[in-house]
Amino acid sequence: MRRSFSIVLSVALVITLSTYGVARADEKQPRKIVSGWIPYYSVRTVMPFIKKLPTTEAALPSAPVTCEPNEYSPEDIAALNSSYLFTNKDLMKEVMPFWYTLKAPTVIRDDYSTGNPSWPMDDALCLMRKSGVKIIPTMTDGTSKLVLSGYLANSVTRTTIVKSIVDLVNIKNFDGIDLDYEGFAFVDGSTTWAKTAPNWVLFIKELSVALHASQKLLSVSTPYAFNPSEKAKGYTVYSWAEIASSIDRLRIMTYDYSVAKPGPIGPISWTEKTLQYAISVMASSKVFIGLPGYGRDWITAVQGTCPVSAPPGLIGGAKAATFKMNYAAAKAIIDGATPIFDEKFSEATYSYKKVFNGLTAKGASTSCSVNRTVWYQSDR
Missing domain, CATH: 3.20.20.80 (Glycosidases)
Incomplete structure (x- = not known):
């Protein structure tokens, strides 16, 4: 871990x-x-x-x-x-x-x-x-x-x-x-x-x-x-x-394939490749695969100037937020998104946008839109 x-x-x-x-x-x-x-x-x-x-x-x-x-x-x-x-x-x-x-x-x-x-x-x-x-x-x-x-x-x-x-x-x-x-x-x-x-x-x-x-x-x-x-x-x-x-x-x-940039947590082909090597050098009964109990949510772009009332850290390239796997379905509803299953990587993903309206530190009206992308392993 x-x-x-x-x-x-x-x-x-x-x-x-x-x-x-x-x-x-x-x-x-x-x-x-x-x-x-x-x-x-x-x-x-x-x-x-x-x-x-x-x-x-x-x-x-x-x-x-x-x-x-x-x-x-x-x-x-x-x-x-x-x-x-x-x-x-x-x-x-x-x-x-x-x-x-x-x-x-x-x-x-x-x-x-x-x-x-x-x-x-x-x-x-x-x-x-x-x-x-x-x-x-x-x-x-x-x-x-x-x-x-x-x-x-x-x-x-x-x-x-x-x-x-x-x-x-x-x-x-x-x-x-x-x-x-x-x-x-x-x-x-x-x-x-x-x-x-x-x-x-x-x-x-x-x-x-x-x-x-x-x-x-x-x-x-x-x-x-x-x-x-x-x-x-x-x-x-x-x-x-x-x-x-x-x-x-x-x-x-077999996780953390994507950390700094949006992408699958543990794509199936990558996982299978390391497993095949493991069982080629030892008994398969000894080999365990570690599965992520989490998903990640990356900021991909920020347009405008975010108000002081917006959550901190809303900048492009910021460290991805993590969430528990058992929260994934509820999170998608909150984010107003419909996850799709990526057949190539065998993981769920979706993108969404959040808009924040409010005031700057000097009291002027402002707003920003934040684009985000989510990946996680579903029960599929």
């Missing part, structure tokens, strides 16, 4: 590529094909914060955290059972909460506690496990430019990072870890990839052995890549072919 994502991206869905095969006729039960990234600041979007009923029995400090139904009010249990996580547990395979950031070889920052100071992580974990999902928290790279690549180039600091991650996974009894180290791709620069890639591979192999020794899973989330023989631009630093045998999950960020 890109660091630049807006807060509206509360949960990005991930669907395993193995579901592209034809289901057997005797397969009656829903297949658990969906997992989801959960940012630390939006845990409430998938489950409610519920607190235990007051009790006179104080739990021992070393006692395991419990979350039995009789410890909560009937209203809270009803809210939990109707939450996104619990109502979709027949499809949910695992969740990847964005709860940790690597800051140094022995320092892993707890982002959950910062974002949810009144609800202990152990309580949230206990309730999540009641839904039956695996919990594989995502760890991002919180170091500065080239710092993490330097750590991985040193065998001592590399091993220290491995130990820090494995200790965290085992202490919290997570089902594994998901690495979202995007600094290599978006901060360090492509000229560093040839040097970073071999050390990344060594790190993944070492971490894989350590995690698998404890029956834990190793997941890696990366931007797209393509077959090197095609000489197409892709984020080769993550060395999919070289780490294929060591990882249990590859989660590909």
Whole structure:
């Protein structure tokens, strides 16, 4: 999940590529094909914060955290059972909460506690496990430019990072870890990839052995890549072919195709191209595609002078606004537009115009018209 994502991206869905095969006729039960990234600041979007009923029995400090139904009010249990996580547990395979950031070889920052100071992580974990999902928290790279690549180039600091991650996974009894180290791709620069890639591979192999020794899973989330023989631009630093045998999950960020200029979020041909390369170097059961939980709305032109009462930032080329996917239909109605389905890109799009009338800062009458274009992935 890109660091630049807006807060509206509360949960990005991930669907395993193995579901592209034809289901057997005797397969009656829903297949658990969906997992989801959960940012630390939006845990409430998938489950409610519920607190235990007051009790006179104080739990021992070393006692395991419990979350039995009789410890909560009937209203809270009803809210939990109707939450996104619990109502979709027949499809949910695992969740990847964005709860940790690597800051140094022995320092892993707890982002959950910062974002949810009144609800202990152990309580949230206990309730999540009641839904039956695996919990594989995502760890991002919180170091500065080239710092993490330097750590991985040193065998001592590399091993220290491995130990820090494995200790965290085992202490919290997570089902594994998901690495979202995007600094290599978006901060360090492509000229560093040839040097970073071999050390990344060594790190993944070492971490894989350590995690698998404890029956834990190793997941890696990366931007797209393509077959090197095609000489197409892709984020080769993550060395999919070289780490294929060591990882249990590859989660590909098949979104953000268009950011600065209007266009599709994750066009189908582009997505299929990176998927085909992924399954050519590893088992398809390991490959997941990340779907955008959002759409974008770009300003394409502004005519006239906007009044001071108009929303700020109404200039051509401004950063696109984002919106949640489940708001797309309502947004189109508000915008007075009829979305069309673009067959080439397999996404919905429309353009619209807003006119703003009012006064300038000096009190003179003025107006402006703002042309905008919207793209998003629909259920089609």
